[in-house]
Amino acid sequence: MTLPAKAIGAAAFAVAAGLSILAAVWAASAIEGKSLRGVRAALEEGGYTWAEVAVDGLQVTLTGTAPTESLRFRALTAAGAVVDARRIIDAMDVVDPSALGVPEFTLEILRNGDGISLIGLVPSEGAHAAIVERLGDLAGDGQVTDMLETSEHAEPEGWGAAVDFGLRAMEALPRSKISVTASRVAVMAISDSAAEKARIESDLRRRTPQGVTLSLDISAPRPVIAPFTLRFVMDKAGARFDACSANNEKARDRIVAAATKAGMAGKVNCTIGLGVPSPDWAEAVAMGIAATAQLGDAVITYSDADVSLVAASGVAPDLFDRVVGELESNLPEVFSLHAVLTPAEASETRDGGIPEFVAILREDGKVELRGRVPDPLVREAVESFARSRFGSTAVYAATRLDAGLPKGWSIRALAAVDALAHLDSGQVTVRADRVKISGTTSQPDGRDEVARILSDKLGEAQGIEIAISYVPVEVPEVDLPSPEECVEGINAALTRQKIEFEPGSARIAPSASGTLDTIADLLKDCADAPIEVAGHTDSQGSEEMNLNLSRSRAQSVVQALMGRRVLTGNLSAVGYGETLPIAPNDTEDGREQNRRIEFRLLRIAEDGTTVPMALIPGPDTPRPKARPGGSDSAEPAASE
Template sequence: MKLSPKTIGAGVFAAAAALSILAAVWAAFAIEHRAARAVRTALDDGGYDWAEVSVDGLQVTLSGMAPSEALRFRALSAAGTVVDGRSIVDRMDVVDPSALGLPEFTLEILRNGDGISLIGLVPSEAAHGAIVERLSDMAGDGQVTDMLETSEHPEPEGWQAAVDFGLRAMESLSRSKISVTADNVSVMAISTSAVEKARIEAELRRAKPAALQLSLDISAPRPVIAPFTLRFVADEAGARFDACSANSERARDRIIAAATRAGINDKVTCTIGLGVPSPDWAQAVAMGIDATAKLGKAVITFSDADVSLVADAAVAQELFDRVVGELESNLPEVFSLHAVLAEGDAASSQSEGVQEFSAILSEDGGVELRGRVTDQLAREAVESYARSRFGAAEVYAATRLDPGLPKGWSIRVLAALEALGHLQSGQVRVRADRVFISGTTDQPDARDDVARILSDKLGEAQKFQIDISYVPVVVPEVTLPSPEECVAAINSALSEQKIDFEPGSARIAASANDTLDTIADHLRDCADAQIEVAGHTDSQGSDEMNMNLSRSRAQSVVQALMARRVLTGNLSAVGYGETIPIATNDTEEGREQNRRIEFRLLTVAEDGTVVPMAIVPGPDTPRPRKRPERAGNAAPKTSE
């Protein structure tokens, strides 16, 4: 059958059309396949294997269950690097954190000298890195043993404040163990003294965040007292201690009770330490104080197990013999008593013939040596010791030689100079039967130290008189800026150089380092001010994406400040997205101004909630606006 030309032409046209359709279908399939494969590769490289990809023409749909909102946003951004973001349809869901249950985050830090070990579970790699970096700075050349694990979950409320407080506590405790949870910090440590223990405990309680529970177990080793010394004086000025030592709280209470019976009305400070010569120390001291009170005017000194009792010349011989006999018979076995009844106070004579050596320490550190020494060798020894103790340039010597001085004179002079070295300013005088020392000191234990030195060096009679006043060092009050001044200074620095970020991400640009350093310097003086770190974007991008991006950028700023060793427990990172513009979003210049970080002081509202202080807009500041809803699921271009 012969076909007509029209039939042949129609057949050829139909065949060509069919081939064209097949070619178009194949081309579309190839494009979809390449797009799906490229998006799949980008997601796998980012670790987003939970995301599913489907392609319909030029439209790419992402589905699946994201572990967190942040990972959903990152998966969306990863897909946008290989296809046009306007062609991506977001149908991903986010796992409900309450359904999963958060792991129990804990941080255990053990510090022994410069070595630091840490173990536990923290919310993210970023938090992990910040903790290790800060502890590495603290350890210096020491080793940091890192056994921390991470779990990518939202950090519980109060976690960052607890970590900041725990690390701050670690800085002041060289031997400690600190346990941190979101609502509790436990501190076990060893301090060098009871004074340091009290100071550290007070500082930690003062710096503790209000919602945080604090458990403290800080011990202070007792000092070694050598010789173990106590000196009790009863004279016309009343009863007092020149030095007081005890081996336990119970012993201290017994000694103070005896002193109260003897007439002391003021508060008594008695050092508790190690080195007591006998467990019966408190019993022996109480007996000695009772004996001194019976004599009326006397001085009793305990130096280890040696006991010296010197009664005033006005005490009747009969009374002296009876009291000394009772004391000597009843003292515990270890103690040895040497009792003396003075024959008159030759030291009170003011005649020119009095043999005396004196040294005067001025407030500027200069020392004048005057009076008598036995010979040239003794003079050289005294001057040499004084220069080594007070400084060669600070000593002026004008002594005279007197070979008729009493035996042991040089030892008394050197002991007096050693005692003088414990004063801020003062004077010491050495005479044949007594040593006088007077002055002021800024060390609370100086009086005990002076009594211990003189009683140890001056021999059995141990006659000396101490008149030392404790004058604490006045620390100049440091005026810190008010919270308002602090925030104003920070925002002033931001007005000169803003904090920039890499486009479409929360990674801080290198150009912002100097600004962050300046902000960190201001925040160190404002650790008690509650401050909000607010992130803002322009209007490009969806409402949700801009809100997430602004919050991530604010958190990045807080982490950067923490890396600069700033306590960030008082900082709150908040994202406002595009809702508070300060310029128009219709120009690039305006959008650049809207992409910013602000610091705002938090205040307590009338209903008791904590809110940022109101921002007063300028006359040209656009008011916050509600963006119109976008049609469809396509994700627009992200905010820079």
């Protein structure tokens, strides 16, 4: 059966139309899928996970609730980079700010030398600007990288005091990280020495504001110990260290445990430092301490990998041989042992007495050199060396010549003077068989340094006796003036020479430079006291004009003090205009007195408002006129 031509044509047309529709549907579906995938990827890459995407043909609809208006706009921008912005329907909501609680304000400051970086969230643009300005002064020519964000909320209680404390800590720590919240300040820093670390920690704890928790993590670099020295003594006085060095905490603990087992009592100051000659240092030292304890009257000295064991003359030779043999066989590789059994006491010379050289350092810094030296050249060398260490006028020499002194006497005498220079007072005696030094030092590692010098210059096998006491220097606390005394001193300076301004202007006259210098010096000793800088005018001109002029002049004073490196976070600049005269305004002399700047200590009144101390009413005193603008009109100087 043959179909008519018209039927065949109609069928072909229907098939073509169907294929066209299918192709159109497929193309639309492909466009929708591509748009959906592209926009989703852009939103995920930007972190806008709260946004949802729906595609209907060419239209792209964004829904979801944005945390902020700026994030909503950023999500729209990200989607517009993928598809034509005219195709996007914005159906997103924004979180109602009134439904949000007060955000957690944080401030992190990283400082490395002059470079400073800021990150965190602070309450206002004013607080933001004040922090950046203050750190800009601190950085000097360095760069301040500002990544702070702001949220216009009232700052939480304690925030201002915590930030001010954190910034003060930063000023004393050129390599540090300071983390600040309203209730906590965390300080991570590196100090130059252990003594500097202790001083900084003490100062920060003393200055911590009430209600703020302080967390400290200040480290001091480990010293390089050269030579790496340890000296352990066992005698009639008991077991002790003349010098103790360790390469880490684990090694120190093992060394202390070995000494305690040998009979040592009390606290041990074992310096952890760099320069250890072998990772087996603690093992070698523990063996040596155990050997010294077996001998009972001996000294073992480690100077890098050289080990010297000197036993007293009373030690039995067979015991000495056995202990030395065991130690020599078991010491780790690298370490080399030299053992000596001390002979009997040196005999006297024909002219009587045991030959010796003595150097005495008195508490006043004067030095006496007495005893024997082998020849005039050595005498001159020892005296010159002593003068170079203690001062040319501090040395008194009274030595005698003795050509029969043993070899190496000059080296011992010079080493004795060098060791004595590390004491605050004391005496060192050189004999043929030993060098004995005693005295006091204010340096925690002074005893170690003396042992290191004598061991290095005389040799580990020499008889060395060290009896040095550590007596720390008592540093008197700085007697800072009270806030009341500080303000009294400032106003006394203003009485002698007031701060003058150019007529009708807030520009400070050059004649006030000396007064401002004096005030700046006084403020550096009371930077924690809340102080009001009050500006006053006479009654000429309108009240509003005088109020604005007085406020501008107070601000100019604060800025001038800031230019003199005064920390002004505790200063509030306030203008009172003509409202608080101290003299009649009907004479030129009275008007001159009324045009003034005053510094007044701030206190909290009974009703909770902040007012100058002089304005706090007593129980029988009528309340004075309220300050202009209300009790909260004073603005922190750092924000102006």
